[in-house]
Amino acid sequence: MDDLDQCYRVLGLDPGASLAEVNQAYKDLAFIWHPDRVPEDNKRLRDKAQEKLKEINQARDQLRSLQQQQRTKTPKSQPSPKRSQASDRKTPPQQQKQSSSGSYYHQSHYQPKSPNPDxxxxxxxxxxxxxxxxxxxxxxxxxxxxxxxxxxxxxxxxxxxxxxxxxxxxxxxxxxxxxxxxxxxxxxxxxxxxxxxxxxxxxxxxxxxxxxxxxxxxxxxxxxxxxxxxxxxxxxx
Known part of the structure; x- marks a missing residue:
């Protein structure tokens, strides 16, 4: 499921809904469509519920992943430095390397998080x-x-x-x-x-x-x- 608008529609939400709203909508729909709530002798309806639950899971996974990526990529706000003649000069490559890991941190230098730890x-x-x-x-x-x-x-x-x-x-x-x-x-x-x-x-x-x-x-x-x-x-x- 690649269409994010479709993911929101599956969960009955408006585009841009919060993570809390996504989680609540998922729980409500999963409770309704869980196959265990369908009698075992009704195979057709159980299969339908299984497919619906799969669709609901995929929609929530996609939206949760999107919001987690957005939180990761949003840089923390930094106080605006006072402008000076030196601030208009281009930062030398060596200083740029230092700024990515030291006190001269620059917002444009996004450092991706390390993979999930063991x-x-x-x-x-x-x-x-x-x-x-x-x-x-x-x-x-x-x-x-x-x-x-x-x-x-x-x-x-x-x-x-x-x-x-x-x-x-x-x-x-x-x-x-x-x-x-x-x-x-x-x-x-x-x-x-x-x-x-x-x-x-x-x-x-x-x-x-x-x-x-x-x-x-x-x-x-x-x-x-x-x-x-x-x-x-x-x-x-």
Whole structure:
């Protein structure tokens, strides 16, 4: 979805809507169109809901990415220097090089941010990561116990061996995430999307995954080999 105006239309927003408005519109529409809300025996409607949710996800991803880029590229305001004869002269190349990293910082010299750092083994215990975008990040063996990850964006995140015990993953989007051998004991997984995720060997004992009669976690195409379910049953498939 390359047309930004179309992205706004999909979310029912006017062009230029704030990030908060984008996130709220996404949550409202995702709640309405989530396939788990459609009876399993209505395949046609479930397929339609799946396509609609995919379109909603793409629209939000595009708009969030755009706004993050705009925030990154917006330079901080600097006080206007007093004009002098020297200020009209062209800055020599050597001084320009110094100004890009020293006290002579010039607004026109944009310095791009470094790539996402490796967060393997990081300590995020009790952290508030609600609605954060951690997609594609390496969080192998990280400690996220008791962290709030509700509505977090975790596409293709690497959580191999991570500790998510008692974390809140309510409506978190973990499409194609790697949670192999992760600790998800007593974790709130209601509304989370694990489509295409690797949950092999994950420990879900005591986790909240729905009601007695209804599963409220999306596991379409997920690898569930060796998963320990909340009732202590090991999935040998």
């Amino acid at each position: 967060l393997s083994g990081a300590d995020f215990r009790n952290a508030d990561l609600k609605e954060k975008d951690l997609s594609g990040r390496n969080l192998t063996n990280a400690d996220l116990s008791n962290a709030n990850l509700s509505d977090a964006f975790l596409h293709k995140v690497n959580l191999t061996g991570a500790n998510l015990e008692r974390a809140n993953l309510f409506r978190a989007n973990l499409f194609q995430a790697n949670l192999s051998h992760a600790n998800l004991r007593y974790t709130n997984l209601i509304g989370a999307d694990f489509s295409g995720a690797d949950l092999s060997g994950a420990d879900l004992r005591g986790a909240k995954i729905g009601t007695k009669d209804r599963l409220m976690v999306k596991l379409t195409g997920a690898n569930l080999s060796g998963v320990i379910w909340p009732d202590d049953i090991v999935n040998n498939a």
